[in-house]
Amino acid sequence: MQQLIEKAKRGDDAAFLELFNEYQDLLYRMAFLHVKNKDDALDVVQETAYKSFKNLSTLKSPHYFKTWLIKITMSTAIDLLRKKKKITVLKPEYAESLPTSDHDIALSLSLKEMLNTLTEEEKSIVFLKYYDDCTIQEIADTVEIPLGTVKSVLYRALGKLRKQVRRADL
Amino acid sequence: MSSAFKQTFNEIEIPEELTQRVKLGVSEAKAELVSPVPAPLPSKMSWHKKAAYTICTAAAAAGLLIGSAFVSPTVQNALANFPFFSSLFKSGPVIGLIHDELRYKGYNVMSIAQPAGSEKIISIYIDAPDKEIQSSEADVKKIANGILASQGIDAYTVKVEKYIEFTTKGEYVFTAEEKILDQIHMNIHETLRKQGYSFQTVGLGIDKSGKLMEYTIEVPRNEKRTAEMLKTAEQIVADASRSEKVRIVTLNIEDLETEGRKSNIVSALSEGLMGKSEYKVNSISHKMNPFTLIIKTSVHSKDENAQKVSANIQNAIDEFLSSPEMKDYVKGISYEIQILSKDKKKLN
Numbered sequence: 001m002q003q004l005i006e007k008a009k010r011g012d013d014a015a016f017l018e019l020f021n022e023y024q025d026l027l028y029r030m031a032f033l034h035v036k037n038k039d040d041a042l043d044v045v046q047e048t049a050y051k052s053f054k055n056l057s058t059l060k061s062p063h064y065f066k067t068w069l070i071k072i073t074m075s076t077a078i079d080l081l082r083k084k085k086k087i088t089v090l091k092p093e094y095a096e097s098l099p100t101s102d103h104d105i106a107l108s109l110s111l112k113e114m115l116n117t118l119t120e121e122e123k124s125i126v127f128l129k130y131y132d133d134c135t136i137q138e139i140a141d142t143v144e145i146p147l148g149t150v151k152s153v154l155y156r157a158l159g160k161l162r163k164q165v166r167r168a169d170l
Numbered sequence: 171m172s173s174a175f176k177q178t179f180n181e182i183e184i185p186e187e188l189t190q191r192v193k194l195g196v197s198e199a200k201a202e203l204v205s206p207v208p209a210p211l212p213s214k215m216s217w218h219k220k221a222a223y224t225i226c227t228a229a230a231a232a233g234l235l236i237g238s239a240f241v242s243p244t245v246q247n248a249l250a251n252f253p254f255f256s257s258l259f260k261s262g263p264v265i266g267l268i269h270d271e272l273r274y275k276g277y278n279v280m281s282i283a284q285p286a287g288s289e290k291i292i293s294i295y296i297d298a299p300d301k302e303i304q305s306s307e308a309d310v311k312k313i314a315n316g317i318l319a320s321q322g323i324d325a326y327t328v329k330v331e332k333y334i335e336f337t338t339k340g341e342y343v344f345t346a347e348e349k350i351l352d353q354i355h356m357n358i359h360e361t362l363r364k365q366g367y368s369f370q371t372v373g374l375g376i377d378k379s380g381k382l383m384e385y386t387i388e389v390p391r392n393e394k395r396t397a398e399m400l401k402t403a404e405q406i407v408a409d410a411s412r413s414e415k416v417r418i419v420t421l422n423i424e425d426l427e428t429e430g431r432k433s434n435i436v437s438a439l440s441e442g443l444m445g446k447s448e449y450k451v452n453s454i455s456h457k458m459n460p461f462t463l464i465i466k467t468s469v470h471s472k473d474e475n476a477q478k479v480s481a482n483i484q485n486a487i488d489e490f491l492s493s494p495e496m497k498d499y500v501k502g503i504s505y506e507i508q509i510l511s512k513d514k515k516k517l518n
Binding site for chain 1: 180199
């Protein structure tokens, strides 16, 4: 891995793609959790690939490569959400004419409920813990919040999801 | 629980084009690394420079360009050829440019917001200690204003603010009322699912004060048993001695496609009209049916220039939407325009 990163830092895109491909599914799912639709999630991953290759020289240690990619994905997704929120000016009195769902039929309901129940921070933490099997310390490092906060956010998120989990017969 | 969650996350399907999109991102970066972009404007606007590839696959796969608040690449391309908006769109929305440039200059920009409302402000949120923000404020403003000016935007004031992460404290506790409503919501959902109806979501319709008005069930057009579904759901509400209504909403893919195009048109117009002070536009909102653009201006109805401002706006919109570049995009969409003065009088 170190060798590949060194190569990539020298501008070898094939080496970089080999590294990136290993994590792209994880990053896509992470992005999807936030933006909740395929097109935006693809945008986020494309942007992450762009930013990470361009700024690879700032990666301190190959050891942090994955964490670094996850961080870029999270901030890119959240940036996109923020940008989207403000571009169209919609007054509340007209809001009811907007479609109420995000129309992604590929989404199963339990996932959908998870997406709609949790805050952005909670989604990231639950995802890292249960999908990527990160330790609490690793999550704290990735999300850049204190260890104790990770625990309480996780606890809160699980509390919120309890109903959904039961509903999905898990 | 861990494996159950994992299973849920795995339900997020990986699209076929993912690898292609990653390659695209990397090759864009590589192209720029090889030939650095001349200062001061980075030509990179990756959000919006989705390659033609994307448009083709997205359109072919779903036939849709669904309601993004972003201006789609198709609109952008059309806009880029159109003199009125060309300066704005040839390089993509300006906020993205400011963001990329500040990041490139080493500022830890967390977000750039353009708050909805009549004040035309662009707030740049930077994650840094107070002192650092104070000392860099002038430089950040200079960069942002330079980019705005280069895009012909003169109506905005730039503010630099400290980024504060939004966190919530403690666990949310449902009120007794909320628990009942939530239970009904859950029951409707579960019952319909068990009885094998096909539906997209069960939603809650809330009025302006936050009071629950109705339950909405989104049903695809091919589900014909809506009367039965309605009856089942209404029975659940009645059994709980509640009086909220139940409404079935049929999802129509064609409508969604048109609504997506309408939203994109509104986004394009918002940026174009609000960014130039000559139009005196404070906000643009819209109603879907009939598609009406509601444009609030900062001129008073008694102002001698009011009619002129209104006519200017009307012309700009008509000219833009009837341009050959927009023909395919506006196809099948008719629109009305309401231009309102500061004192809420209709000007056109």
